[in-house]
Amino acid sequence: MIDTTTALELVLLHGFINTKVLEVDLKDGLDYVLAKDVISEIDMPPFRQSAMDGYALHLGDDGVYTLVGEVKAGDNNNPTLHKGEAVRIFTGAPVPVTANTVVMQEKVTVDGNKITLEESLKENTNIRPQGEQIKAGGVAINKGTTIKGVHIGFLASLGVTKITVCEKPSIAIVVTGNELISPGDTLSYGEIYESNGAMLTAVLNELGYKNTSVVTIKDDYDKTKVVLKDTLGKHDVVIVTGGVSVGDYDFVGKAINAIGAQEIFYKVKQKPGKPLFFGKKEGTSIFGLPGNPAAALSCFYIYVYPLLKKYEGAEHMSLPNIFLPLLSDYTVKGTQAQFLKARIEGAGVTILGGQSSAMVRAFGDANALVCLPRNSTEIKKGQNVKTILLPTK
Ligand SMILES: Nc1nc2c(c(=O)[nH]1)N[C@H]1C(S)=C(S)[C@@H](COP(=O)(O)OP(=O)(O)OC[C@H]3O[C@@H](n4cnc5c(N)ncnc54)[C@H](O)[C@@H]3O)O[C@H]1N2
Numbered sequence: 001m002i003d004t005t006t007a008l009e010l011v012l013l014h015g016f017i018n019t020k021v022l023e024v025d026l027k028d029g030l031d032y033v034l035a036k037d038v039i040s041e042i043d044m045p046p047f048r049q050s051a052m053d054g055y056a057l058h059l060g061d062d063g064v065y066t067l068v069g070e071v072k073a074g075d076n077n078n079p080t081l082h083k084g085e086a087v088r089i090f091t092g093a094p095v096p097v098t099a100n101t102v103v104m105q106e107k108v109t110v111d112g113n114k115i116t117l118e119e120s121l122k123e124n125t126n127i128r129p130q131g132e133q134i135k136a137g138g139v140a141i142n143k144g145t146t147i148k149g150v151h152i153g154f155l156a157s158l159g160v161t162k163i164t165v166c167e168k169p170s171i172a173i174v175v176t177g178n179e180l181i182s183p184g185d186t187l188s189y190g191e192i193y194e195s196n197g198a199m200l201t202a203v204l205n206e207l208g209y210k211n212t213s214v215v216t217i218k219d220d221y222d223k224t225k226v227v228l229k230d231t232l233g234k235h236d237v238v239i240v241t242g243g244v245s246v247g248d249y250d251f252v253g254k255a256i257n258a259i260g261a262q263e264i265f266y267k268v269k270q271k272p273g274k275p276l277f278f279g280k281k282e283g284t285s286i287f288g289l290p291g292n293p294a295a296a297l298s299c300f301y302i303y304v305y306p307l308l309k310k311y312e313g314a315e316h317m318s319l320p321n322i323f324l325p326l327l328s329d330y331t332v333k334g335t336q337a338q339f340l341k342a343r344i345e346g347a348g349v350t351i352l353g354g355q356s357s358a359m360v361r362a363f364g365d366a367n368a369l370v371c372l373p374r375n376s377t378e379i380k381k382g383q384n385v386k387t388i389l390l391p392t393k
């Protein structure tokens with residue numbers, strides 16, 4: 001058995017990097033990883049912009065100015081202002097070249113075509129300089145960035161319509177178990193509803209991985225071999241759930257080895273997810289996650305997510321983590337490293353109830369996983385603990 005750090009290192013060492021890129025419309029770019037830097041073709045803002053509704057001034061010797069015109073957003077006039085002159089201006093409008101400051105309308109008194117400042121003003125107040133955010137030729141977003149809504153907004157503001165991104169992996173989820181039936185069917189004694197397929201598909205979808213499919217197999221060694229061989233040949237990443245432990249009907253590890261896949265590791269000193277399997281075959285990575293739904297989901301976030309991000313060439317592979325004080329005492333069960341469903345609230349983090357590997361319910365309230373190293377015992381309130389931030393919360 002290996003420790004959690006080694007397991008993640010091995011996943012990242014052996015995980016494949018995809019080199020295929022595609023050009024997508026910016027609006028369709030959400031959750032893709034950029035395959036090359038996006039360079040801005042324009043200054044942003046493209047002109048000196050007024051940040052306020054008010055008056056653009058050519059600063060004079062006293063606080064009284066003569067109004068000589070108006071510029072509103074979208075106008076392309078550029079009135080000439082002499083010393084002591086002002087134009088009415090609105091937020092987002094181009095500040096005339098000869099104006100050197102903008103005063104908010106709340107700070108002046110207007111009398112006919114004269115305005116009087118209530119207080120003195122410095123040059124360049126309330127003016128957004130041309131190229132303040134980015135200059136033409138500058139890198140707007142770096143290669144390796146996972147595109148989020150805010151990036152789409154920023155790139156749209158630069159007039160970008162297409163981006164070059166890394167192709168996403170094709171992912172097969174293989175769920176195994178004689179006891180599994182589909183939601184909608186009637187449960188007989190000994191059966192349970194298959195939920196890992198729906199859960200992992202949905203979680204992958206939330207992260208932008210849409211190219212997924214689910215295959216269900218019974219605990220049958222020969223069938224498991226046939227299905228896994230076929231699935232490995234067709235997908236970039238295969239996620240098997242269940243059948244990875246030591247029971248007489250846990251065939252997954254044996255089948256993976258029998259079809260010629262290379263085992264990178266099997267079993268990690270952790271709770272949940274002790275029987276985690278990772279291997280590869282001809283460009284396809286394969287995970288054997290525990291069947292217990294909460295264990296499968298923890299392992300997904302800790303090990304599968306970084307592999308997917310590596311595949312796409314992302315700069316940040318693992319989920320972000322921070323150290324936060326625990327909000328109440330916690331007694332650790334067992335000596336393994338722990339990944340505990342937790343909720344960050346205010347400045348601290350609470351470990352939730354319902355930590356069993358079989359109980360996925362607490363994940364609904366969780367926005368984090370608290371990671372405790374091996375041989376942790378009593379963790380006291382106020383003690384800082386490593387906290388992984390779960391996505392989409
Ligand atoms: N003698 C030992 N027994 C077990 C050990 C051990 O070290 N020695 N490890 C335990 C741990 S820890 C885990 S985790 C489980 C993992 O078992 P498997 O990965 O082989 O999973 P299964 O036995 O197939 O299923 C476990 C559990 O999860 C339910 N399940 C499975 N697939 C699904 C699904 N698609 N949707 C919903 N629920 C599913 C299944 O019915 C079982 O209840 O092994 C322990 N045993």
Ligand code: MOO
Binds near residue numbers: 357
């Ligand atoms: O590893 Mo199992 O997931 O602890 O229950």
